[in-house]
Amino acid sequence: MTGMFKFALAVAMVVMAFSAYAQLNAAQMAAARAKAQPCAACHGPDGNSQNPDYPILAGQTWRYIYVQLKDFQEGRRSDPQMSPMAMGLSRDDMIALGNFFAAQKPLPIKFQADSAKVEAGRKISEAVLCPMCHLGGYVGQNEIPRVAGQWPKYVKKQLEDFKARRRTNDAGNMTSVAGTLSDADIENLSQYIGNLN
């Protein structure tokens, strides 16, 4: 089962090998920082969220942020807080925001990892081939997100949402993977990923 999506994912990776074209000069970066002001309330200054409910955006891939904003705007992903935030954004705004957060340095989160869960999470991550898309180090690539050092509470909720098909904007890849995970697997994976600082 875990190998089932290998080819699809391998193909997807080719799409993603192109992180590189949207880069901002200094003036564009200053403008993007101003655009990112409203995000700070939840996602923290420079995208380093202090609240475990909200994801860290610092160091995220620009294309992932762009694609998620677009999905919120077009209704493929919905969230009572994020959906309205994405509504007025232009394509250039979304590209700029993606690039702004991608350029920020992610800071380590403060949480107490359970070492037994971290180890169990590591094992399950290898079994379901997470690094094949998220890469070794879980730094992400293009539309596949960086998840290293992400708040475990947020990661857990996303995995649960994928499993329950409450979140379906991933073209099916995460739905299939999450479908193979038990509640304990999800808890352990979240701890393992959060601990990767």
Add this chain to the structure above:
Amino acid sequence: MSSQFVRLAAAAAASTLAFGFAAVCNAQETPGAATTTARPMSASLAPVTQAMLDGAGKDSKNWLHPNGSYEQTRYYTGNQINAKNVGKLKPAFVFQTAVLESMETAPIVDNGVMFLTTSFNHVYAINAATGEEYWHYKHKLGPIVTVCCGNNNRGVAISEGKLYMGTIDAKLVALDAKTGKLLWEVQIADPDKGYSETMAPAVVDGKVLIGTNGGEYGVRGFVKAFDANDGKLLWTFYSIPDKGHEGVWAKNDATGRDMHRNIEAEKAAFAKDSSFYQTLGGGVWMTPAIDRKTKTVFFVAGNPSPDLYGAIRPGDNLYTNSMVAIDLDKGTYKWHFQYIAHDVWDLDAVSPPILTQAKDKDGKMVDVVIHGGKTGHIYVHERNTGKLIRFSEAMIPQENMWVLPTKEGARMLPGANGGVEWSPMAVNSTLRLAYAANLHQPMTYHVEEVPYPGGKLWLGGAFKTIPSEEQWGRLVAVNLDTGKVAWGVKTPQPLIGGVLATSDLVFNGEANGWFKAYDAKTGKELWKYNCGAGVNAPAVSYMVGGKQYVAVAAGGNNQIDAKRGNSVFVFALP
């Protein structure tokens, strides 16, 4: 500095592709001029007239179309290099590009000047006898590039003093053939929705014809015609009609085999919602053939989107997996013939159509258009009506057709790459043979219910190669008048690239670096040379100063992960 930077970015991307994972590269957009000039253009370069383009099939000096002529036979009339002396063929020069990634280019040669392309839309003009570079153009890519199967390019089209290239960020660019300077560019479609360009366009009567990739992203396929002078859009033919795409609810494929559709369920679903034509796929991603007498454009349309999950798109999904004929001047419909209705195996129609002649069922020689399918059959159609005269014997093993994809995976042969992939075929009409480069890649087909994901890869499941089963290729000669296989040569790796034919030779490359010449009648191997990287591009031939050359790109291939290279090899007799 800028060129080094692009090289780095390209090399980084290339290596990520080769290893199946990507690193984050901090490339910047290339500032300033995108063209560098190594030396002044040869004085011999002359504008290519419409008369030259029309006569290209008999022109032994030049190679003016990606597939040799509007008929696309890939048949070269010169025979200085022939079965008697091909054993002595030696490299004349090797031209190294700055991009180490898949090469699928068919070089164009005009009066001793060669124009070739690489992945990421670089173009080079070089001396076709010595390999000296005249200029190098690098397309400045936009922020969004969405490609399923590599950042490939299959070459330019040439007319008058201009070159035309489609880009992976879905633009059409026109370059000055003499200088490589950008004359104009137009956005063909939105790359954010999965549109991209890898095919070589066709240019005729002042129009540039180009289709689109994107059958893995839920695009709506098309062929568009642009004004060759200024890039103004002249007409669009959608390969997915807004009405009638449900077709005739065909039970069987073109060869009469049951496709196991649940037509009642499809009809019920269609009655509820038929609005999905906007995301139904049907990419047109190889160069069309053009009949100059009847002003007809012949193209093949690719798979429906999503590839494997059919329940979301009830109906025949016209004109996916079809040969389509349209009017050259107006872009209006003439006829279509669908090979696989409601495809759920990604067995799209892609290898470029060829115009030739063949015997009909009464033994009378008639004008035909032929297509080599991913199914492993060559289909021969009456050119005026599209009526299927015959289909060839299967060129590769077929098993378990048409088993439906399942969650756990169902095995069927051929795998999703074919049969004949995008590789152009060649025809030797004297010998009555069509030559096709086939592959054999056993796969299981998996389905997953996935709604339209908004420009993300949308397979609706997965294809999975079966590690325990051998993969290989087969170069096959098929008799046009009988559909029988005249000869076949098995190769150790799947074949992707395309074929060149001459009066008594056939040239074909392999993923292991071998570029080979075969006896056109018997398939006997007569010559080979190892290029050191995958030869996964179609060869061309031409003459400079009375001497014949054969050129082929050896850049490997992303799709079958053949070893990457960056070079065009050019061969001649000593």
